[in-house]
Amino acid sequence: MSFRSFIGRRLVGTFLTFLVVATIIFFLFRQVGSPQALFMSPSMNAEQIARIEAQFGLNEPLYVQYYKYLVSIFTLEFGMSFYYRADAAPLLFNRLKNSLLLTVPAILLSYVAGTLGGVVLAWKRGEPLERAGLVMAILFRSSPRFYVGLLLLFFLSGMFAFFPYGGILPAGETFTSHLELLTRPAFYRHAVLPIVSMSLYLTGLPLMLMRTSMLEVIGEDFVDICRAKGMSESDVMYKHVARNAILPVMTAFAVAIAFSFGGNVLVETVFSYPGVGRLMVNSVFRGDYPVAQFAFLLMAGMVLTMNMVADILYGYLDPRVSYN
């Protein structure tokens, strides 16, 4: 099979999977909540309830709602949030941008550090450095993220007051666009602790993956040949072994980027950060499904796309991968 038809098949498969996910999301969310519950107000008469239902497009038969929902996936018009009474899409995108400002740097940081660290750990196999590295990785990987966040908050924000207690900017300050936000030094002070607490957790995966993958490659014949050629050990490790060992890390990276579109609800809650993770979880609890279903669709779409991208990248990075 040619590369082109492989891509074609993956595209169609991804699209069909997405439709199935979209359908499940649609019917799942209609089981929880209604906009009326948010009007916790006495003596609502039938006419008022009808008006509210009409406002949110709930007065139509389910199949019409489903059809409109499928169309809305392409037009991005997901209707009005029950809770915010505003269009769901701009609302969600706005929070998403807030979140990406934390998750993308955190992922980049941890995948660069994790990959390089993994090389070192495999290289120094059996030495105290490897043991220390493993312990740290497992410690941060297995401690709950909010707990690491809380400790950072307690020591670095509370006890030593190096960093603010949370939020995106200090009280009373606003920003007009996310580009403008990036020019504000205050934002970076607010972003440090959330990024660090996410990175401490995220680094474990690329680190361990890279180490294991390296250990497999390190025993192969070509490594000995490289050494026999008289290359320095670090050149052997970084230029030859690492290159051959990086594939699993690439997949993990692609999926991590996809999941970053869901924000990080625990870190956002600990640092009172207005991100998409909190919005998503709160929307589910509030039964605010125009927002919730959009958020989940976006996540599903990103994970599927990034998985596909990783598959295609495999072939590019490793010519040995065949498409049969």
Added chain:
Amino acid sequence: MTEFVNQAGSDTAGKNTTTRRRVLKGIGAAGALTSLAGCSSITGGGGGQLEEREVRSVEMLSYTQSSQQTYSALQAISDNMDETLGFNMTFTPVNRQRQLTKVYDERDYDVSSLGYTGRPHRLDPHMLMYKNYHSSQAAAGSYNWTAFQDEEADRLLDAQAEALDREERQQLVKECQAYLMDLPGGEMPIVHGNLINVINTGEFTNWTNVPGLGYKNIWTWTGVEPTGNKTKLVSSYTIEAGQLSPLAAGEANLITNRITHDKLLRIGTDGLPQPWLAEEYEVSNNGQTITFTLRDDLPQWHDGEDMTAEDIAFTFNYLREWETPFFADAVLPFKPDGASVLDDGRVEFNLERPFAPVFVLAFSRIHILPQHVWSRVPDETNVEAPYLWNPTDNDMDLGANGYVGSGPFKFDHWTPSEEIGVVANEDHFAAPKIDEMIIRIITESQAQTNALERGDVDFLIQTGANPDVMEEMASNTDHLTFDAIRSVGYDELAMNTRRSPFYDAAVRKACSSVIPKETIATEMYNGYAEPAHSPTAPVLEFWHNPDVKKWTEENDESAKAFLTDAGYEITDGTLYHPEGEIPESPAPSGPPENV
């Protein structure tokens, strides 16, 4: 759970019952029922019919464990009903939204609790009594979620609502409490919780506490004074506003709406309405016409227009016309188009019938709206009704100016999930002494503590943190003061009177007797609560009746006696209906047909 038994003490007999019941559960239902049927003739039951009379299994719809205090309180009550009274209880924690839907919207539950928070309009005894016990409020989507219906209760509740003389009304309100608690109604108050406030008394003075509501009130916002250079006051809240409509019910938006909008009257520190836009009012002899005289210096709207008497009449007629859900109970007593302008300084209101709570419920609560903005809603907008319109996110080319108030603070900015900012309106007759106020959303207790200690936050409005921790932190920090204020609201045991067996007052008496209110207040709320004996809180000194039936005086034995005296049987830890009574199965749900 044995430590949660009724504080009146459980005797040996009670414990034996418990043990035997557990044994019965252990050996399996089939065998147990046969043996029970055998011994029922000895206990004087209805021969072989006993198992048919077994009281159906009852479900306690609870908060989730994350609401630790209410969760354990309801669990203790459920355990006591199970172990002392012989109920077959199931305990089901559900998330808050689901619980609201089941209890408030659908009335589909056996026993539960939603709880009432302290709000200014709840300082009038009408709100937490008429609404919770009057039969007209029994339909789904109203506050009488136990669907309690009683003619005498209706008569007394109607009478207090129509009594315009305060002393006369006071007597009637007290009578209502005595009657409802003695019966008891479908709802049994458990405890009045505490509001935890931490305030920065180092950098700001002149904080005002309204009993039952705490420091979060108009007198604090307009009265608080900086002691130094810091003129921006930052408050911390945990719930983010969804929108800022002055017609919506959320407490998060109301904090802002109450200071950016004016009302005719305001609730004072004594819980009674005080002059605000209106200087005085006059009530006609039949109690159906109320004439307000407005102050001369009516504030300007924040967009520069002048406020007139027309705006005030418009607001009331507009809300009446649309039957705005959140204010419906406040505006429905008005005649349609019942508000009219007499002259520049006077507005007249015509009511369908005399309605004493109108001063708190309507005149102290309804935000006066600018006619030049709201008369265009919903016609020129994409919404179906005014209460769906969000002034900060409007499509009328008003920009942020869509949020037009007249109050002592002007709306400045809103970053959803992060903060709401308002600035002082220096031209207002009650101009605040601070320049700026921020309501900041802080979701984590540790962050609240950090922010308070460092002076980043000056007022903790509400917290999920352990009050003891907050108290210790405040006492170790010079500029902070901790205050726990008894709330006017309360947590309640809601018994669905449309369901078997809670339609029976004897059952409600027995259940009310096994609520360990003292234990709940001291152990589960760590003392930051007091047992509630009436829906009208003790902080409402004028209205509260201390001489009502106190169900904490009962003990396990007298609780069981309420049931056995009414013909119920408690045999081997299982509760049976009286002879001749046909237990309803399945239990009816939904609102009664006649409302």
